[in-house]
Amino acid sequence: MSSLGGAPWYILEFGDELVYFTPYTTTLLILALVFTVLALVSRPERQVEALFGTDAIYAKDTTVDQMRFRRFMAIACGCASMGAVVTGDLFNFTLFVALVGITNVGIVAAVKNRHVQNAAFQYGLVALTATVPLFAGAGIVAATTGTLSIVALASGTVPQAPFFARALLCLGVVGEGMAPFYAAKAEMFRAPGAPYVIMCSLSSLLIFLRVAEVVMVI
Amino acid sequence: MIIRRISDVLSNYENILPLFAGGCAIVFLIGVLLLPLPYYDDQLYPKTIDRNSSLDPYDRGGPPFTQVVIKSQYPENSPTAGYVTTYLTPFSWFLANTTHHLGTTIVAHPGGIIDEILYNTRGLDTVVEPTILFIAFAIASFLFRREP
Amino acid sequence: MIWQEYSVGLLVVLACGIVAFVALLLEWDDLHRLLLIDLVEIPSLGVIALLGTDLAEALILPGLVVGIAELLALSQIYLHKEGIADRKVSGLNIEVISKADAPVIISVILIVYGIVLSGxxxxxxxxxxxxxxxxxxxAKExxxxxxxxxxxxxxxxIAAFFVFMVLxxxxxLxxxxxxxxxxxxxxxxMALVGMMWGRPDE
Amino acid sequence: MIEALFAAVLGGLLLLGLHRKVIARVQQRPGPPVWQEVLHTLKFSFKSTWVPETASPGLFVGIVLVAIGIWTAALAVVLAGGSILIIFGVYMLHKIVEHGFGLSSGSPYGKFGAVRSVISAASEIPLFVSVAAIAVFTGSLAISDIVAYQAVNGPLLIIAPPAAFAMYLVILSKMPFSPFAIVEGKELVSGYKTEHFGVWRAGLEVANAIKTSVLLGLFLLLFLGPLSPFAFVVAIVILLVSLSFVCAVTPMLAPFDSVTIQALVTVVMLGYLVLLGVIP
Structure with a gap:
């Protein structure tokens, strides 16, 4: 534990679920916080589009109700990523990751562009499917080690989590965050509203970075 | 070129769900091959059901309005764990005494429970879970309310 | 290593999962995919249920809720993406019900009973x-x-939970x-879900 | 820390200048002088600056600070001998920074640069595999421990060449003009940088300079172990020249092909990792 993300500086206790801050998770937490604040304070940009075959150029505006909703979703997404990077409980982690998945869908689903909505739907399907390996992974860890606390798992007093469970956790995070499928996620980025759209990619990266640490310590 | 064909498939968002489902199927298959997995006997929150209790199957032991012992990971963090499990509203108490299998724990009568484990010891889970529900409702009702 | 009950159960659940995933792999219609995913969720709940402790119960509930919640949001997105969100839906178009006092009385009884039950x-x-x-x-207004x-x-x-955790x-209380x-x-x-079933046929 | 930061900025700018020079010479052009990038940065610092009409102002400005901030943090971690997991995190977040630069301006060129940056996220994963492989050998992720391990057991370059190769590829994909530098393709003007000018651009150049120093320095620390200051400078120049040669002689790949190649490398590396995990 002390060798991976550094020794925990501070442990916050919520019953059996500990929230701990190591140098690594604190770094991630600060980044999530910075981008959440940016999403809160920035106005969306006006995306300039050029029409093919003509010399027309126009700027897409984001309507106010859309902006409010997407800002709300972006902030929720930021909070979910913050939770996911600091939580010290495996099942709690999977729940935060699932929350990241659904807020990501929410950020883009509000856009009225057909391409974007199609992509958001497909992405939502993957996010929904990904809850299966996520929860299954956490369930198997609990059954084979008797605990879900990452601190207890890392301390070595309980059996090591099986390889299969770790693979499931990784697979689930990959699905929720779509890390390797960015190629398709690009469709979603046609949506204007940079401060919000950026939360999608930030949150997926953060949960990916966190799961990398988690599977190495458990 | 094979690389170009792979990138063609990857770039179409219709294909990502089959790809992901295929990946899951393969990992599950690997899981089947790695069986059996040992079950660790020293589990948290073990379940013992008193079949003769009138509160079956929600009776987690102990008479109402007392504290039962719950084996948790960090008992010092939840000193009141066990009170919620045994709490019955006066109406539930009456039902549990007069009937069989009616009137279960915690302010909900036939069948409904608010779970102790979720409450006292794994509270953060229960914070996140209604939040997911809340967000999903927000998305659905935003889309519903919007003029088509 | 001997095969215990747990491993046998896991085998069954994983096999179900594989079948469901292969079905998902082969299905191309969006609506069917949505339905199939609901099916796929069940094995994951099965894996959790195999724990067999009170923890399993505490974990299944969030697991179930996540599945249902995402399904709700996705179905609404589906309606919009397919452009069928404004399709007319006929309600309980019975003349007696829409005029008489009976629905009000039944609703009031149900609500009062619900409040008495609580939880x-x-x-x-x-x-x-x-x-x-x-x-x-x-009524939609x-x-x-x-x-x-x-x-x-x-x-x-949420506030109640933080009291549990912090105080x-x-x-x-x-x-x-x-x-x-x-x-x-x-x-x-439940009321929201009941309302979100299409535009009224008026 | 201030001196180290200054050295990293200046060194990084000079290395980037050298990079351009070597590429030019390989391609039989005279090329710019080596200190060209330093001049660029100074010039941009004194140009007039504003925020474009279409931009999202908070993000447009904030992202420059984030870029400098994350790489300064990475430098601090390297100097303190902290966990390379943190560096890995910073490196992946650089993707978000590029993304933010491009999207915040509202310009179509910037947007496409940003989208390309996002789709090539697979390029980061070889670094993760490389990190994991190092952990398998040294049993620790603290840079100080890894350097100490190499002082005893010899450089990791010889012990785990595939991990070194993966990290080399990762650094290559971040260098300008590399076959994987699809975010800066010339058809996109300057990619994600297009709309950032004046002081914002100078800030971006500074962040890039720190990034170059940190990545190249980290490679040497991780795979060659402790070096004397002179040997360190020589090694970093040799490493850079080798990167420049690769950049000079290879064409840029099409965006999706670049992604696919990087993903395939990741798969191969994962295979190597599994092999490492299984054999001992």
């Missing part, structure tokens, strides 16, 4: 009463009010807060 079950029953009322009358109520009850529920000595919170929450959410 999760009570919320379900009271919600059913409200849904029945709206189905009969086709209170949607945003219900949305607000849903948010407020969510906040109450455990006030557990009784938190218990009552959560009990009322869940009653309101389930009632309102």
């Amino acid at each position: 999760f079950t009570g919320g379900g029953i009271a919600g059913l009463g409200i849904v029945f009322f709206f189905m009969a009358r086709g 209170h949607f945003s009010l219900l949305e607000m109520a849903s948010g407020v009850s969510w906040a109450l529920w 455990p000595q006030y557990w009784f 938190a218990l009552m807060g959560a009990a009322i919170g869940i009653l309101l929450k389930v009632t309102v959410k």
Whole structure:
């Protein structure tokens, strides 16, 4: 534990679920916080589009109700990523990751562009499917080690989590965050509203970075 | 070129769900091959059901309005764990005494429970879970309310 | 290593999972995919259930809720993406019901009974009463009010939890807060779902 | 820390200038002088600056600070001998920074640069595999421990060449003009940088300079172990020249092909990792 993300500086206790801050998770937490604040304070940009075959150029505006909703979703997404990077409980982690998945869908689903909505739907399907390996992974860890606390798992007093469970956790995070499928996620980025759209990619990266640490310590 | 064909498939968002489902199927298959997995006997929150209790199957032991012992990971963090499990509203108490299998724990009568484990010891889970529900409702009702 | 009950159970659940995933792999229609995913969720709940402790119960509930919640959001996205969100839906188009006092009385009875029951079950029953009322009358104008109520009850529920975690000595207060919170929450959410079933046929 | 930061900025700018020079010479052009990038940065610092009409102002400005901030943090971690997991995190977040630069301006060129940056996220994963492989050998992720391990057991370059190769590829994909530098393709003007000018651009150049120093320095620390200051400078120049040669002689790949190649490398590396995990 002390060798991976550094020794925990501070442990916050919520019953059996500990929230701990190591140098690594604190770094991630600060980044999530910075981008959440940016999403809160920035106005969306006006995306300039050029029409093919003509010399027309126009700027897409984001309507106010859309902006409010997407800002709300972006902030929720930021909070979910913050939770996911600091939580010290495996099942709690999977729940935060699932929350990241659904807020990501929410950020883009509000856009009225057909391409974007199609992509958001497909992405939502993957996010929904990904809850299966996520929860299954956490369930198997609990059954084979008797605990879900990452601190207890890392301390070595309980059996090591099986390889299969770790693979499931990784697979689930990959699905929720779509890390390797960015190629398709690009469709979603046609949506204007940079401060919000950026939360999608930030949150997926953060949960990916966190799961990398988690599977190495458990 | 094979690389170009792979990138063609990857770039179409219709294909990502089959790809992901295929990946899951393969990992599950690997899981089947790695069986059996040992079950660790020293589990948290073990379940013992008193079949003769009138509160079956929600009776987690102990008479109402007392504290039962719950084996948790960090008992010092939840000193009141066990009170919620045994709490019955006066109406539930009456039902549990007069009937069989009616009137279960915690302010909900036939069948409904608010779970102790979720409450006292794994509270953060229960914070996140209604939040997911809340967000999903927000998305659905935003889309519903919007003029088509 | 010997095969215990746990491993046998896991084998069965994983096999189910594989079948469901292969079905998902082969299916290309979006609506069917959505339905199949609901099916795929069941094996994951099975894996958790195999724990067999109280923890399993505590974990299944969030697992189930996540699945249902995402399904709800995705179906609404599906309606919009396919452009069928404004398709007319006929309600309970029975003349007697839409004019008479009976639906009001039934709804009131259900809501009162739900409040007496309290908790999760009570919320379900009271919600059913409200849904029945709206189905009969086709009223849509209170949607945003219900949305607000849903948010407020969510906040109450969360606040109760933080009391549990941070100030455990006030557990009784938190218990009552959560009990009322869940009653309101389930009632309102059911009412919202009941309303979100298409535009009224008028 | 201030001196180290200054050295990293200046060194990084000079290395980037050298990079351009070597590429030019390989391609039989005279090329710019080596200190060209330093001049660029100074010039941009004194140009007039504003925020474009279409931009999202908070993000447009904030992202420049984030870029400098994350790489300064990475430098601090390297100097303190902290966990390379943190560096890995910073490196992946650089993707978000590029993304933010491009999207915040509202310009179509910037947007496409940003989208390309996002789709090539697979390029980061070889670094993760490389990190994991190092952990398998040294049993620790603290840079100080890894350097100490190499002082005893010899450089990791010889012990785990595939991990070194993966990290080399990762650094290559971040260098300008590399076959994987699809975010800066010339058809996109300057890619994600297009709309950032004046002081914002100078800030971006500074962040890039720190990034170059940190990545190249980290490679040497991780795979060659402790070096004397002179040997360190010589090694970093040799490493850079080798990167420049690769950049000079290879064409840029099409965006999706670049992604696919990087993903395939990741798969191969994962295979190597599994092999490492299984054999001992």
